[in-house]
Amino acid sequence: MSDIDPNEVNAETNELAAERAAARTAAPTDRGDVVLKTENLVGGYLPGVNILNGCTIEAYPGELIGIIGPNGAGKSTVLKAIFGQIKIRSGRVILKGEDITGLKANKLVTKGVGMVPQNNNVFPSLTIEENLEMGLFQKPSIFAERFEFVTTLFPELGKRRKQRAGSLSGGERQMVAMGRALMMEPSVLLLDEPSAGLSPVRQDETFMRVHQINRAGVSVIMVEQNARRCLQICDRAYVLDQGRDAYTGTGRELMKDPKVIELYLGTLAADQGH
Numbered sequence: 579m580s581d582i583d584p585n586e587v588n589a590e591t592n593e594l595a596a597e598r599a600a601a602r603t604a605a606p607t608d609r610g611d612v613v614l615k616t617e618n619l620v621g622g623y624l625p626g627v628n629i630l631n632g633c634t635i636e637a638y639p640g641e642l643i644g645i646i647g648p649n650g651a652g653k654s655t656v657l658k659a660i661f662g663q664i665k666i667r668s669g670r671v672i673l674k675g676e677d678i679t680g681l682k683a684n685k686l687v688t689k690g691v692g693m694v695p696q697n698n699n700v701f702p703s704l705t706i707e708e709n710l711e712m713g714l715f716q717k718p719s720i721f722a723e724r725f726e727f728v729t730t731l732f733p734e735l736g737k738r739r740k741q742r743a744g745s746l747s748g749g750e751r752q753m754v755a756m757g758r759a760l761m762m763e764p765s766v767l768l769l770d771e772p773s774a775g776l777s778p779v780r781q782d783e784t785f786m787r788v789h790q791i792n793r794a795g796v797s798v799i800m801v802e803q804n805a806r807r808c809l810q811i812c813d814r815a816y817v818l819d820q821g822r823d824a825y826t827g828t829g830r831e832l833m834k835d836p837k838v839i840e841l842y843l844g845t846l847a848a849d850q851g852h
């Protein structure tokens with residue numbers, strides 16, 4: 579939406595990565611009660627076929643959690659399981675102490691879980707403003723207040739509120755989708771591969787936005803294919819393999835872990851050009 583200097587965005591993202599690395603802690607136990615937790619989730623799409631095979635993930639207040647792993651590991655499926663979109667055969671999803679396993683999306687949104695899917699995440703024929711309104715269809719009375727919050731975070735959305743979402747670029751649509759999910763004032767936001775399909779500069783821009791959202795007090799669980807950037811900017815991450823949380827730690831720990839490197843060297847090397 580704005581004229582971007584690629585070098586500036588890249589430098590800013592690198593700076594952000596360094597800043598987050600310095601601030602993060604390995605053990606989140608002093609960060610209060612867990613906001614969202616999956617406990618040993620088992621489930622899948624088809625009868626008798628499990629994609630998740632015991633997946634446990636925790637997010638503490640204010641944390642930015644990354645989920646990385648090879649193709650088909652079940653990363654997107656975990657988010658869908660949390661958001662009531664697949665059958666959970668065993669295990670639980672807990673939101674601030676409440677069991678929300680299997681609740682449908684409309685219920686989850688009112689309880690403070692927001693989700694930005696990877697594809698088809700805006701209504702192309704509607705304007706930016708109408709897209710944001712759609713995010714609040716269950717609570718239209720707080721529109722003015724939330725519109726103010728979202729457009730303070732992302733001023734471009736306010737400036738171009740009357741523009742149809744269908745005319746926006748991929749990165750801009752991603753911003754609208756995030757803005758829409760923020761309208762209901764979520765305490766945790768689930769992001770499914772927000773950088774997918776974007777150029778390196780737009781990817782960095784998107785990561786900056788995720789950081790801004792997180793800084794505004796929203797816990798974030800982000801599935802990412804750009805493993806290197808994800809590990810750089812998240813507080814902690816989980817490496818999924820065959821539907822299980824195989825490794826966890828801070829981004830820095832995971833980047834140095836030989837087993838993680840072995841499993842992801844290809845991905846990390848491919849990202850180096852970025």
Ligand SMILES: Nc1ncnc2c1ncn2[C@@H]1O[C@H](COP(=O)(O)OP(=O)(O)OP(=O)(O)O)[C@@H](O)[C@H]1O
Nearest residue numbers: 623624629647648649650651652653654655656803
């Ligand atoms: N709607 C569906 N119906 C049946 N199987 C599905 C469906 N969506 C995904 N799967 C299967 O679930 C498995 C995990 O998919 P998922 O999308 O969670 O992987 P991922 O880790 O996010 O990887 P990717 O980066 O490739 O998206 C894959 O084997 C996939 O084929």
